[in-house]
Amino acid sequence: MTKSAKRTVFACTTCGYETLKWLGKCPMCQGWDTFKEMAPASSGHDGREPKRPVILSDEELADEERIATGIEEMDRVLGGGMTIGSAILLGGDPGIGKTTLCFEIASRLTGHGLKALYVSGEESLRQLASRKKRLGLGAGFAFLTTNHLDDVLSAMAAERYGLIILDSVQSIYNPKLPMLPGSMGQVKEVATRLTMEAKAVDTSLIIIGHVTKEGVIAGPRVLEHMVDTVLYFEGDKMLPYRLLRTIKNRYGAVEEVGIFQMSGNGLISVENPSQFFMSQRGDIGEGSSLFPYITGSRPIILEVQAITQKTNFSMPRRLSLGYDVNRLFILISVIEKAIGKPFFDRDIYVNITGGMKVNEPGIDLPVAAAILSSFKETALGRDTAFFGEIGLTGEVRKIVNMDMRTKECQRIGIKRILCPADGTHNAGGIEIVNVRNIRELYKKIGDGR
Numbered sequence: 005m006t007k008s009a010k011r012t013v014f015a016c017t018t019c020g021y022e023t024l025k026w027l028g029k030c031p032m033c034q035g036w037d038t039f040k041e042m043a044p045a046s047s048g049h050d051g052r053e054p055k056r057p058v059i060l061s062d063e064e065l066a067d068e069e070r071i072a073t074g075i076e077e078m079d080r081v082l083g084g085g086m087t088i089g090s091a092i093l094l095g096g097d098p099g100i101g102k103t104t105l106c107f108e109i110a111s112r113l114t115g116h117g118l119k120a121l122y123v124s125g126e127e128s129l130r131q132l133a134s135r136k137k138r139l140g141l142g143a144g145f146a147f148l149t150t151n152h153l154d155d156v157l158s159a160m161a162a163e164r165y166g167l168i169i170l171d172s173v174q175s176i177y178n179p180k181l182p183m184l185p186g187s188m189g190q191v192k193e194v195a196t197r198l199t200m201e202a203k204a205v206d207t208s209l210i211i212i213g214h215v216t217k218e219g220v221i222a223g224p225r226v227l228e229h230m231v232d233t234v235l236y237f238e239g240d241k242m243l244p245y246r247l248l249r250t251i252k253n254r255y256g257a258v259e260e261v262g263i264f265q266m267s268g269n270g271l272i273s274v275e276n277p278s279q280f281f282m283s284q285r286g287d288i289g290e291g292s293s294l295f296p297y298i299t300g301s302r303p304i305i306l307e308v309q310a311i312t313q314k315t316n317f318s319m320p321r322r323l324s325l326g327y328d329v330n331r332l333f334i335l336i337s338v339i340e341k342a343i344g345k346p347f348f349d350r351d352i353y354v355n356i357t358g359g360m361k362v363n364e365p366g367i368d369l370p371v372a373a374a375i376l377s378s379f380k381e382t383a384l385g386r387d388t389a390f391f392g393e394i395g396l397t398g399e400v401r402k403i404v405n406m407d408m409r410t411k412e413c414q415r416i417g418i419k420r421i422l423c424p425a426d427g428t429h430n431a432g433g434i435e436i437v438n439v440r441n442i443r444e445l446y447k448k449i450g451d452g453r
Contacts (some may be wrong), residue, residue: 014039017183040182074112077273083256089206091199095213096237106169111141118147118166125175128307139270153178172212224403260300278305281358289379294389295370303412307357310374315351326356340440342398365393366403398442400424
């Protein structure tokens, strides 16, 4: 045996970084005293027959098969249902409803004749049974409480399941590795092994992941690259509504948003999201405007709010929720130049209600309208909507899907739309008001103070 064959390696117990000599500080995760000596992996042949490359003809390329979960908003986000053999990563804050959603998915699929396995590394069987009873789920599915990866793999080998739910990836570990449970190395090992085994037998896999204080899924970034779909479950735990966002989807659109309402019996799909995001008051007040937002394949009416009050500081404050704050700075400068009135003595706050985050430029005109409405103390009314992009010279530009936005406004009962010139045509009795620039918008809202 050669000298190089006897050499061992040192691996970081936090991130899995390997080196041939011991280091006090890991160059990858910057952790101190985290290296442990371990035997190197064998590089010999494992005895299996190597796979050969193949050429597929058009006849052999079939569309992917999907399993409808029966939960309307979940199927919408996934692009029509779960693809057989796909791996889904579900993240969200503690207590937001990830386990409740997965319980309902497993129960629905079991009711359709598929076998489902719920693997929990954080709760006991008594806790899981109590949760299942509280949700009133009739169809039964299998439970496995363990923290060992080998137990999960053995259960997959002993029974053919249509769906396996892992709660959570940070609680399952491989005891053969020197890293601690929840470390980057363990998370990569668990996700890799389970994803490979599930795809080999066409089993769908849902992996629940913890999130950090910054709101991102804990663990290595490669975890999101290994799975087929990444979903984030968001919302205020004090409010009954939850948003399910698609960050990555190999089998569908990535802009879809599912909207749920949390009740005592679990999650309920919201059928009319436009009514949810619009104000519940009889009429929206000063500093509020309506915007038909396109998310994925459907439009949603959002309410944009703004406050422009006299500042008590030497430097005025500019804050926004759901709208890019850097774009807000630019928009304020454009408005100041267009109307000839400075805002240096006013704080400006912008908010998109319902916790939505809008990145498309079509929201520029509604934000500008809300700011001018608050500045002029003039209510725009809940029967008027706005959409359009604003350029640096103050012009209002066209955006995509204008006809779809107009139809949603018509369905919700909006009577007037302010949009770019030649952007859309009158439809269903809706008055279309063309706005060419910020100066025209300012005049249409009312006389300046």
